[in-house]
Amino acid sequence: MHYFIFPDKDTTLYQESGSQNTGLDEILEVQKELTAAGTNPKVSRALLKFDLAEISQSIVRGQISTDAKYYLNLYDANPRELSVSQTLWAYPISQSWAEGEGFKADSPATQAGASWNYLDDADTKTQWYGPLTGSGGTWFTDVYASQSLQYETRDIRMDVTPIVTSWLNGTYTNEGFIVKRSGSFGNGDTNTDEGSTKRLGSLSFFSRQTNTIYPPKLEVEWYDTKWTTGSLSALPKSELEDLQIYMKNVRPEYKEKSKAKFRLVGRGRYPTKSYSNTSSPYLTSKYLPSGSKLVNDGAYYSVVDADTKDVIIPFSTGSLISCDSDGNYFNLWMNGLQSERYYKFEFKVVSGSNTTEEMVNYFDDDFTFKVVR
Numbered sequence: 001m002h003y004f005i006f007p008d009k010d011t012t013l014y015q016e017s018g019s020q021n022t023g024l025d026e027i028l029e030v031q032k033e034l035t036a037a038g039t040n041p042k043v044s045r046a047l048l049k050f051d052l053a054e055i056s057q058s059i060v061r062g063q064i065s066t067d068a069k070y071y072l073n074l075y076d077a078n079p080r081e082l083s084v085s086q087t088l089w090a091y092p093i094s095q096s097w098a099e100g101e102g103f104k105a106d107s108p109a110t111q112a113g114a115s116w117n118y119l120d121d122a123d124t125k126t127q128w129y130g131p132l133t134g135s136g137g138t139w140f141t142d143v144y145a146s147q148s149l150q151y152e153t154r155d156i157r158m159d160v161t162p163i164v165t166s167w168l169n170g171t172y173t174n175e176g177f178i179v180k181r182s183g184s185f186g187n188g189d190t191n192t193d194e195g196s197t198k199r200l201g202s203l204s205f206f207s208r209q210t211n212t213i214y215p216p217k218l219e220v221e222w223y224d225t226k227w228t229t230g231s232l233s234a235l236p237k238s239e240l241e242d243l244q245i246y247m248k249n250v251r252p253e254y255k256e257k258s259k260a261k262f263r264l265v266g267r268g269r270y271p272t273k274s275y276s277n278t279s280s281p282y283l284t285s286k287y288l289p290s291g292s293k294l295v296n297d298g299a300y301y302s303v304v305d306a307d308t309k310d311v312i313i314p315f316s317t318g319s320l321i322s323c324d325s326d327g328n329y330f331n332l333w334m335n336g337l338q339s340e341r342y343y344k345f346e347f348k349v350v351s352g353s354n355t356t357e358e359m360v361n362y363f364d365d366d367f368t369f370k371v372v373r
Contacts, residue, residue: 001064001220001221001222001224001318001319001331001332001333002219002220002221002303002312002313002318002319002336003055003064003219003220003333003335003336004073004217004218004219004220004336004337005050005051005052005054005055005217005218005220005336006050006208006215006216006217006218007048007049007050007176007208007215007216007218008049008050008051008208009023009047009048009049009099009176009208010023010028010046010047010048010049010099010207010208010209010216011023011025011028011046011047011097011099011100011113011114011207012025012027012028012029012044012045012046012047012104013044013045013046013047013114013115013116013136013137014029014031014042014044014104014115014116015041015042015043015044015116015136016042017104017109017115017116018115018116018117019109019111019115019116019117019118019121019122020102020104020106020109020110020111020115020116021100021101021102021109021110021111021112021113021114021115021121022100022102022103022104023098023099023100023101023102023113023114024100024101024102024103024209025102025103025104025207025209026077026206026207026209026210026211027077027104027204027205027206027207027210028046028048028074028179028204028205028206028207028216029044029046029202029203029204029205030044030045030046030088030179030180030181030202030203030205031043031044031201031202031203032181032193032194032198032199032200032201032202033199033200033201033202034197034199041194041197043136043181043194044202045136045137045178045179045180046178046179046180046205047093047097047114047137047176047177047178047179048072048176048177048179048208048216049093049174049175049176049177050174050176050218052164052167052168052174055168055220056168059168064220064222065222065223065224067222067223068161068220068221068222069159069161069220069221069222069318070159070160070161070163070164070165070218070219070220070221071157071158071159071160071218071219071221072090072145072156072157072158072160072177072179072216072217072218072219073155073156073157073216073217073218073219074155074156074158074179074205074206074216075155075156075205075206075214075215075216076154076155076204076205077204077205077206077210077214078204079154079201079202079203079204085148085149085150086148086149086181086193086200087146087147087148087149087181087182087193088146088147088149088156088158088179088180088181088203089144089145089146089179089180089181089182090144090145090146090158090160090163090177090178090179090180091139091140091141091143091144091163091177091178091180092139092140092143092163092166092167092172092174092175092176092177092178093137093138093139093175093176093177093178094138094139094140094172094175095119095128095129095138095175096119096175097114097119097120097137097175097176098112098113098114098119098120098121099113099114100112100113100114100115100121101113111123116135116136117135118135119137137178137180139178140172143162143163143166143171143172144162144163145158145159145160145161145162145163146158147159149203154203156205157219160177160218163177164218180194181193181194181200182194183196213305213308213310213338213341221316221318222318223293223317223318223320224318224322224331225291225292225298225317225320225321225322226322226323226324227290227322227323228323228324228325229287229323229325230324230325230326231325232285232286232287232323232325232327233286233287234286234287234289235266235267235268235286235287235288235289236268237351237357238268239266239267239268239286240266240268240289240349240351240359240361241268241359242268242269242270243266243267243268243269243349243361243363244266244267244268244269245264245265245266245347245349245363245365246264246265246266246267247262247263247264247265247345247367248262248263248264248265249262249263250262250345250367250368250369251369252369252370253369253370253371253372254334254369254370254371254372255334255371255372255373256334256335256337256339256371256372256373257334257335258334258335259331259332259333259334260331260332260334261329261330261331262301262329262330262331262332262345263326263327263328263329264288264299264321264327264328264329264330264347265285265327265328266286266287266288266299266328266349267286285326285327287323287327287328288321288323288328288349289349289350289351290323291317291320291321291350292317292320293317295353296350296353296354297350297351297352297353298320298321298349298350299320299321299328299347299348299349299350300315300316300319300320300321300347300348300349300350301313301315301319301321301330301345301346301347302314302315302319302345302346302347302348303332303337303343303344303345303346304343304344304345304346305341305342305343306341306342306343306344306368307341307342312337312343315348334371337371338371339371339372339373340370340371340372340373341370341371342368342369342370343368343369343370343371344364344366344367344368344369345367346362346363346364347362347363347364348360348361348362348363349361349363
């Protein structure tokens, strides 16, 4: 299963701007730029916080697995002058902070909200504290996550499971993520990205204020597959070689907070006839190959934005299809998808993995639905 939540607040802290707040900007920036002469470095860091209450409650109710994985998703928004490869890091913030009401373009600068100098505003002047700051936020260093980027790949899907787990188990209070390059600007360590004289460019991501379909997301992925076949038979190899996939109960629309169970049927284009069974082979349900965390076999679903073709839910162990005595099925929580958009299902079926008879088939038959408010 995959589930998504969106941030409650986010902002960018700009070293060069001191006490300026940018909490209402549509862009988050992780910046390391220099002048043409290689001096006067400009550093910025992004802050994001997600409310984990629903996730925590779902774990208690047994709806989300205790061994779920968590991914921070950030989407590319016109970066500048990037180096060929680099690494971004995320840490748990150690102090509460205010998103604020400012824009980077404000003149005079808005100072209500978190900035490089202060965690709240320039009137209250509550400073960031800790051994790593000349300000620019404070964070715990014993729990972290990272992702390496190549020039061609600038979207982020960072595995932040250690950080989220530290919040859920009470090790730290959830004050959100700080996303930055390595090191700490101004600490004199020239071997780190922030402390070096190397120009790395500006990574820009859409913020929660964006008017696009690419706000930041925290993705939860867990293995929820159940497998009981009852009196059903497996699809034979002859039918898998010319397989067709059908969905029984896809409605045109689903409410944005609904939870749906989808049924699908796999059948050969020309099902094998049995002379001992008088029922039509076209009406006989059989189950697709089973899968698990340990093997590649199985049937998988994917959710794709019908307009942009962006993959929302990828083929993975978190999207393995289940089976009960009525046939194959999977569950989907709609409140992780954006409302007033069309999505479609795609499927992958793998059998005989790691053998000479391995078969991998993909299906895109325009099973489309809309999520509505």
